[in-house]
Amino acid sequence: MTRQIKLAVIPGDGIGPEVIAEANKVLDAVLVGSDVVIKRSHFSLGAARYLETGDTLTDEDLAAIRANDVILLGAVGGVPGDPRLANATIERGLLLKLRFELDHYANVRPSILLPGETSPLTAPGTVDFVVVREGTEGPYVGNGGAIRAGTPHEIANEVSINTAHGVERVVRYAFEVAQARPAKKLTLVHKTNVLVYAGALWQRHVDAIAAEFPEVSVDYLHVDAATIFLVTNPARFDVIVTDNLFGDILTDLAGAISGGIGLAASGNINPSGEFPSMFEPVHGSAPDIAGEQKADPSAAILSVALMLDHLGLPEQATRIREAVAQDVATRGSAPAGALSTRTSDVGDRIVQRLSR
């Protein structure tokens, strides 16, 4: 008996197609000999498609994507400053729209400093933590507006919306992640001393749910202090739970201290299973190096590992992680972010390790 998994693939723009090619290679390799069959549907979405057709994500696209079990996304976005892409058309009309429409409320972003990786920190110590970033609320909801725009009397507001429904579920998910890890430690990051209403909501739910997870130790940091600890003592972190905007900021910083954004994977998870979850590298489309086989596909490949975990295939996920770790350990000291070999070489090497 075979198990069929319907996978929507969105290679996207820039380096997206290159890193997704390697991710797909690795996915196929790790499933050789298993009873799992991947049925892929490809979606041409992104800045290129938008500039051609004017569409970012149509209702038909969305319906077709929804019919899958999981989604693998490379990167979307055109050349920075392209006036035809003003107003963050791609980010809001495609990437964020997918996260919102598919109710990806738990954005899971692990940070691990692997042996052989170079951190910009002198003494990083053990870096092995996960940020659980809320994905459907906060200042990302798009409920802002401006009056008298372009005049000396302009007022532009941005509204951060936080609900008990939205906070409760992501905090619970973060506790479950913490409970499953050896250190079992959860840190709420917010700015409760300034954003007192949203902060109180977050703190109250963390306090309440903590009672259900007596083994998990809990603490709190203001977001400004959290950035200090990320560079002075990242080992203090195990699981961080935080809102959409703080999570955006902290995960880029976390990626930077743990060997660079070339290894940062992420899952946009809909834990209820109502909609397909989406897995993507944290990095962007990097149009400046697109097509040059210079991008590190490791983040995309590690996103496949997160996807396999989500699909209940932890053995395969672990094999991918081990192969990537081995590859990183033997890469030699390329300057941070740079790749001394071609994008496809990295994929080939990892495939080779998997088939040993």
Added chain:
Amino acid sequence: MTRQIKLAVIPGDGIGPEVIAEANKVLDAVLVGSDVVIKRSHFSLGAARYLETGDTLTDEDLAAIRANDVILLGAVGGVPGDPRLANATIERGLLLKLRFELDHYANVRPSILLPGETSPLTAPGTVDFVVVREGTEGPYVGNGGAIRAGTPHEIANEVSINTAHGVERVVRYAFEVAQARPAKKLTLVHKTNVLVYAGALWQRHVDAIAAEFPEVSVDYLHVDAATIFLVTNPARFDVIVTDNLFGDILTDLAGAISGGIGLAASGNINPSGEFPSMFEPVHGSAPDIAGEQKADPSAAILSVALMLDHLGLPEQATRIREAVAQDVATRGSAPAGALSTRTSDVGDRIVQRLSR
């Protein structure tokens, strides 16, 4: 003829009084032989006073403070988690209230890595930049609220308010700061691809005012990307202009990479001169080490230098900066943030250098 300067001193809580004692010592020493006379008024404000009297900042306090030319503040805030200080009473009722009531719209926070200082970064390169953080708008305005609080239907909103008036003036101030520096480079940091209304307002004002400062080169970074560059290439920064919340986050990170928060000074400036500007170390009240003479007073002392610049006494400001730099260079390698000598020893040493 002597020039009298009326100085409001707010030592505050925790280590505040200790570091302010040294700052005052140094201020007196640097003015010996000048025609400047400091007339101090002391204000007992902070968590201790609030717990005793229930007052954070009365109308009378505010009027008395307003009657001064400048303000020197140590640090305010009680023991974290003290239930009597819930709802950020001190932060909002005192510190932020001072910034808002005195229209401190330019919060200026320089970051310099001095010779002898230890950065957590392996290869920090030259760290010498200034963050100009907006101080009177953004998500700090306190225009949030919650409905159905404590129920499963709770909705908690936070509103970031951004006005042409508020953005224009701080952007202009930042351009002036950039114009006066050798590198003449200004980086706007925001999140224009998500916070599109506020982002557009900021970007438009930067673009418009740039035309008046043809010598200043201008670029833009998303806040998440800015945190990456702060740890991988801080030398790329000269002047950063950003909103209240992003500035809060970036300046703590900037403090951490440039030798620690023990050296981070700040000015809450009202450039129009309508109200007294306020100078304070970026660090908090650190009640855990209060009274132990363990706090580094350098940030408070460097805040005095910023104050002297603001008062049109740049020669004295430079002398203080040089004395602090010399002291740091000869301190030997104490672990980051720790002080190998007593708080008052640092002040004494700097006074001694000033009188040579």
